[in-house]
Amino acid sequence: MASGAKGFKQTNGYFAPLSDCVPKMLQYNGAQGAGGSFLPGSFTTADWVASGNAKNAGAVLSTISSIGQGGLLKDMGKTVVSSNRTFRKVQLVAPSVNGSANLVTSAGGPFYTAYIELSTGLNLVANASPAPVAYMPGLM
Numbered sequence: 001m002a003s004g005a006k007g008f009k010q011t012n013g014y015f016a017p018l019s020d021c022v023p024k025m026l027q028y029n030g031a032q033g034a035g036g037s038f039l040p041g042s043f044t045t046a047d048w049v050a051s052g053n054a055k056n057a058g059a060v061l062s063t064i065s066s067i068g069q070g071g072l073l074k075d076m077g078k079t080v081v082s083s084n085r086t087f088r089k090v091q092l093v094a095p096s097v098n099g100s101a102n103l104v105t106s107a108g109g110p111f112y113t114a115y116i117e118l119s120t121g122l123n124l125v126a127n128a129s130p131a132p133v134a135y136m137p138g139l140m
Contacts, residue, residue, distance in 0.1 A: 012075035015090060015116065015133035021064040021073070024131035025049045025114035026087065028080060043087065046114040060112075063094040070095040073116065073133065080115065085128055087115040 026043040044050075049061065063071025073090035080087045092112040119130035 012077045013138040014075060014093070014136045015073040015088075015131070016067070016136055017064045017069070017071060017073070017132065018067050018134055019132040020066060021116070021131050021133060022049060022061050024116050024129065025064075026116065028087070028115055040082065043082075043115060043117075046112075048112050049114070060092065060094050064092070072136075075135075075138070076113065086118045086120050088118055089113060089115050 023045070025046040025048075027046040028041055028043055030041045060071075063069045064073065065071075072093040074093050076089040076091055078089040080089075090113065092114070116131035116133065117129055118133075
C-alpha cells in the first residue's frame with residue numbers, strides 16, 4: 001500500500017526561522033459583500049501579532065525573532081496562491097518554561113495560526129516579501 005493511500009497520513013513539517021519572522025505573520029481576510037467568493041481576499045498582519053494580544057506576547061513572539069530562539073512554525077497543510085505569490089498556513093510552536101515544545105494558545109483557547117509567504121521561483125512581484133524560514137520535513 002502506497003504512503004498516500006487511504007489510512008496513511010504523512011505529517012507536515014515545520015518552518016524554522018532564520019531571522020525575524022514576527023512581521024511576516026499574516027492573516028487572510030476573505031472577500032465580503034456582493035460577489036462573494038469571486039472577489040479577491042487580502043492579507044494583513046495577524047491580529048495576535050499586531051495587537052500584542054498573544055499570551056506572554058513578548059516571550060512568545062521572541063521565539064521566532066531569530067535563528068536558534070526555539071520557536072517553530074508548524075506547517076498546517078493549507079496553501080493560498082494569490083497574484084503569483086504563495087502563502088502557507090502555519091501554527092506557532094514555542095518552548096515552554098520547562099523546555100518542552102508547546103502549541104501556543106491564547107488565554108481563551110485558539111491556537112496562534114497565521115500565513116507566511118514562501119519564496120518560489122515565481123517571486124517576480126515587486127511587493128513579494130517571503131518569510132526568512134527553512135523547511136524541515138515531517139516524518140512519514
